Each structure stands twice: as C-alpha cells, then as structure tokens.
Amino acid sequence: MTGYRIAGFLRLEDVLREITQTSVRTVFISGGTDFINNGIGDKAELVIDLAQVADLKYIKDLGSEIRIGGGTTFAAIAASPIIKARASALAQAASRVGSVQIRNRATIGGNIASASPAGDSLPVLAAFTAGVHTAGSQGTRSLTLTEALNGLQAKEIITEVVIPTPGESRSGFVKIGSRSQVTIAKVSLAANIMYDRSKKMIIVGKAAMGALGKVPVCPLTVQQFFSQRVVDEHFADDLSQLLVETVDEMIAGRASRPYKRAAVKGLVYDLAGLLFDACENN
Template sequence: MGGYKIAGFQRVDDLLRELARTSARTVFVSGGTDFINNSLGENAELVIDLSQVGDLKFITDYGPEIRIGAGTTFATIAASPVIQAKACALAQAARQVGSVQIRNRATIGGNIASASPAGDSLPVLAAFNAAIHTAGPGGGRVLTLAEALCGLNANEVITEIVIPTPGESQSAFVKIGSRSQVTIARVSLAANLYLATDKKKIIDGKAALGAIGKMPVCPLKLEQFFYRRAVDADFAADLALLLGEIVDEMIAGRASHPYKKSAVKGLAYDLTGLLFDACNQN
C-alpha cells in the first residue's frame, strides 16, 4: 500500500485542474476513517487529501433548502443550529456516527462515497430527497442519493449535499446495533413529516429504512401510511405492524430476518417518541 503519491489542495478549482490533467488511478480521502480498513490505497497511484479544501466545508441555509459541503464533519453537523432546526434527523444521525474522535474526522461526503449499507446519514438523506452535487473532469452533475450510491465516475468528487426544506417539518432518526454506543447500525429508520398547523394530522411524509439492503429503501407503503394520518394513540403500534410487514416482504428467508423484524418494530416506537416529543415542544 506504499506506492502512491499524496496531493492536497485548498480550493476546489485547484483540485479540478489536477483531476483534469492526471491519468493516475486516484483515491480521495477526507476524514480517512475508512481508508485503512477498506484497503482503498492498495491499487491507488494518487491519493488526494480533501480535508484541507475549505470550499467543501460549509452549512448554508437558503430558506427552501440547506446546502452542506461534502467536507463538513459530522461533529459540525451535529452542533449546527440550522441542521437542528430544519433537519433534526440529520443532527440526530450525526451524533450517533462512531465515536467523538470519528465524528471529528468523518465527513458527510465520505459517508455517501463509501456507500456502506449501514451509513447513518443515508436514510436521512433519502427521507429528505437530498440531491448530491459532484464535480470532475467531465463537469458537474446533480444526482439522487441512489445514483450516487451506485458509484461515481472516475475522478469525480462529491462537492455538496442539498436538502430541500420547503416548509416546517418534524424529522427523526433512530438505529439499533450490537451495543448502545459506537455501534454500526443493524437496522435504522429516518422519517420526515409535514404536519397540519394543529399538529393532529400528518399532511405528508416520507421514511427510509437503512441497513436492510445495499442502500436505503423508501417503501411506498410508508408514504401512504403517513399521508393524512391522524396523530393518535395507535400511531406507533400501527407503524410497528407495517414496518414488520415491510421487512417480511424485503428479507424473508435471510438469517437476519427474525432479528430485524423484531428490531424495526422497536424502532417504530422510538421514532414516534422523538417525532411527537418535538411536536409538543414547538
């Protein structure tokens, strides 16, 4: 793993110029939390360190959308008042990424690029219909999360994530793993709901399950469940039943099926508590 060169840049423009002229097999590193574990450097000829590119580190509130630089760390996202106010689920997910040390290094762009089925930010981005912006020698692209997770082009780098925030919503993220702290998700759940002004009925909503397949899934049944749904005493129980049915349909026959069916029902109650505690505080 020692035959590569390392390059670093402070501006995106300088990075793109290097990408346009190099023919080397290139690997990008930002936080670097997966670089050794995943042996990413074994076949690389050039490792580009993105951690010093200041243009990739920002959180900007534009009203109907939030833009997050791909180099923004999870520690920064977790502490952001903008994220907490307008995309609370992402702040909750950021706080559960690894350890404090990992959150200080790991970036949201890296979480997407590594495309781990257990990536904590991914169900949240799916539930918010986030757009993934990239740049490279072939120009810029705007991708859906699913498109980005299927793989980027050679020498293409994620530059920013755009989260639509057209109106006030309530969102939450929950996960379960093998332990209570510093755990990799065995199953996770994120939801983003728009409520009526009296907060007694859901106008619309979307949810995503993580660590069930290769990428987050947003079952149509969940959207239909949320649409015009009353916020009542049966909400959590009905959601748990539906999630169990969805897991049955998706992974029946897998060794993990019984565990995940039971776990996702518990997540339904955890998610409901977070969502409607937030409603009562607002």
C-alpha cells in the first residue's frame, strides 16, 4: 500500500501556501480519472486535491484571448457558450473526451499534466498556440504547451490555459478511435484558421495532430499550405498529402504507422466538413 497523506483546499492561495511550506514529495489530483490508476500517487508523500479549488474553475472571454482555469472540467468546457462560439474545436474535443462520467471529472489542467499522447484537448491547444500558466513553490511561470507537456517542475500546478483569439477564427477537432464514442484517439487532428468566406480562402491557419507522440505535431508545411489558400476541390487531398508525410516522419517504423497514414484522409475530410460545409450552410 502506498502511504501518502491527502489534503485539499478551496482556494488556490491556500494550495500555494501548503506547497511552499511542505518539504515532502507532493503531487496533485484533480478529476482523478488518470490519477487513480497511473501510479503517480505511489511515489508521493502528500497528495493535494485540486478538485474543489473554486478559483481554478472558470472560462473568461477577454476579447483577444480566452482564459480557462486549470481545474475546469471538460463537461464545463463542452457546454460553455464562450468556447462553442470562439474556440469551437475545443468544445468539440472536450465533448469527445471519454464518457459523460469522465468529462464530469476530468479537467483541462489534468489533461496537460498527465500528458497522455492521446489527450483530446492537446492538439486543439497546439493549433491555437495556447499558453499555459502555472504556479508553484518557485512562483508563477508562463509556458508554451510543449514546455508544459515536457514536464512541470515539482509541486507546480497548471492554473490557467490561455487561448489567443486575436480575430474571428474557425476551428475544428476530429479524432479516430475504435468506437464512435468513449474511445482513445488513435490519431486526432485540430485546426484553427482565419477564413475569408467571400473569397473562400484561408488567410492564415495552423493544424496539429494528436496521438503521434508526446507533444502534438504542428507541421510547418501545413501552416505554409494554409497561408492564402483557397478552399477548392483539391484542398482536402492536398492537406491529406501533407499530413501523411507528417505521419511518416513522426512514427516511421512503428506498427501503427500504416493505419494512421491511411486514416489521415478521413480525418481531413471530417475536419473540412466541420470547418467549411457546416459553416457555409449556416
């Protein structure tokens, strides 16, 4: 049996005071949907429960950015009018995390902290070039998603996720698993674009693929491709080609490569459906 103690607080400042004062090995639990089975608690002397820290749960629209508290659940994100309107890809990803029961507990901060390659929110955050704010015994830090995924410091909490929303963008998230719902992504794709509807042209955009490695992959080739690109009948096939190249590069030699590269086309067509057809019909 592991022997950790557990403590919980209602305010972030109390959490921060505790981690500054304690000298024991400390880890955090939030929703608990990863924590309970991933063995993180085995090495800890103290577990701090963040699930009831009220000031980690919020979604704020500041105009040029959206700020999401690290303790916000995926159920809350999926249901948020702000997220649906301004970062719909994140709402889509949030609504496809696990089951209802999981979404009611799992948090966006936890998704980043657990850093599962298949984490559904991660490619969306990458496509939005989201930032991650943390707080810990060493003070606060402002990290890129990649930095956050590559490892937090000891006793460091994800307090906030910042999604830049400089202008009106369109975004979408799609994934492929072995079931239509409650399934771990075999491969996922998110994109965020500025789109000129009258010209049917992407002005600028970024895409990210999930489940190819520890960190979502944002191919530079796709960003170049998105720049001033008219959405014509070749769009999806051209984008697929670029993403296939990405898959080949990222997971060369892996047993999962043939399927993932073959399925990319489906992802791209689904994504294009979300980004364009659906919007055009509105």
